[in-house]
Amino acid sequence: MSTFDQVLGRKVTPLEPALLDAACRQAHSVLIDVGTGQGKFILDAAREEINRLCIGIDAVAENMAASARTARSSPKKGGLPNALFVRAAAERLPGPFAGLADELTVQYPWGSLMRIVSEPALEHLLSLRALCKPEARLSVLLNYSVFEDRPYLERLGMGDIVDPAENPDLITAYAIAGFTVTNRELIHGDPPIRSAWGRHLVRGSARATLMIDAVANPTWQGS
CATH class of the missing domain: 3.40.50.150 (Vaccinia Virus protein VP39)
Structure with missing residues (x-):
């Protein structure tokens, strides 16, 4: 397990900096939700503004698995290429996300967050x-x-x-x-x-x- 892993559903893989850079260049703005839990807020935000990159970060990959699968579906099936889910502990931030957020949200956190x-x-x-x-x-x-x-x-x-x-x-x-x-x-x-x-x-x-x-x-x- 790396410090920052992209959640793709049940599958988790180290986050590729090139992928993040490309997604940021294509977006008009970036929203980061720390402690995103199930990630449904990120899906809603990505649907509302397709030109906004919406990044959900949580320490537990399993929480985000269903939303990550939805995001990676084809657009005809509700896929959202502007939604990204990442497994990372809040204590390890900012990492590759330094200086990216136009909007930062922390909603009903638990534990250390x-x-x-x-x-x-x-x-x-x-x-x-x-x-x-x-x-x-x-x-x-x-x-x-x-x-x-x-x-x-x-x-x-x-x-x-x-x-x-x-x-x-x-x-x-x-x-x-x-x-x-x-x-x-x-x-x-x-x-x-x-x-x-x-x-x-x-x-x-x-x-x-x-x-x-x-x-x-x-x-x-x-x-």
């Missing part, structure tokens, strides 16, 4: 910033019910995380990482972005979503 964007973990938040072009848009959606249940959060080994809806240091940490936070708000009801996992978590329930919107600071020089 949830810590990265909610604590936030500066080292890896810097890695997310490195994915972005100047002035790229970042959208983070968090299942806020996790942070409302502190005993549960402690059982996850994340009891040290300060409430990201209230933490005054969160905006500062994002700024140090090269993101200017433009919005931080709690939303009750259906999630604003079509993520299968997000719908499963909050649709038809009283659970809240914490939305963090930011812009990649064009004057950021890295760290």
Whole structure:
């Protein structure tokens, strides 16, 4: 297994830099979804704008297998040549995706990725910033019910995380990482972005979503 593998369905193969370069040259813009899960959001985004390259990244290839098969089908059968699925850990980013994203999304993350964007973990938040072009848009959606249940959060080994809806240091940490936070708000009801996992978590329930919107600071020089 390489650090960055393209998911083709059940088959997984090392990502070819030439393939990624060619796809980026053909696209008008690039969307990267980190922690993409089943990848259905990427399929929807690719259908909506065929000239946008939509890249879903997740640590578990099996999660993306069905969506990857759909993307690789013939166009007559709903294939989407502008959708790409990659197995990679968030901690290993940016890799070959450095400076590619016009839009970066992290939707209802779990485990280490949830810590990265909610604590936030500066080292890896810097890695997310490195994915972005100047002035790229970042959208983070968090299942806020996790942070409302502190005993549960402690059982996850994340009891040290300060409430990201209230933490005054969160905006500062994002700024140090090269993101200017433009919005931080709690939303009750259906999630604003079509993520299968997000719908499963909050649709038809009283659970809240914490939305963090930011812009990649064009004057950021890295760290």
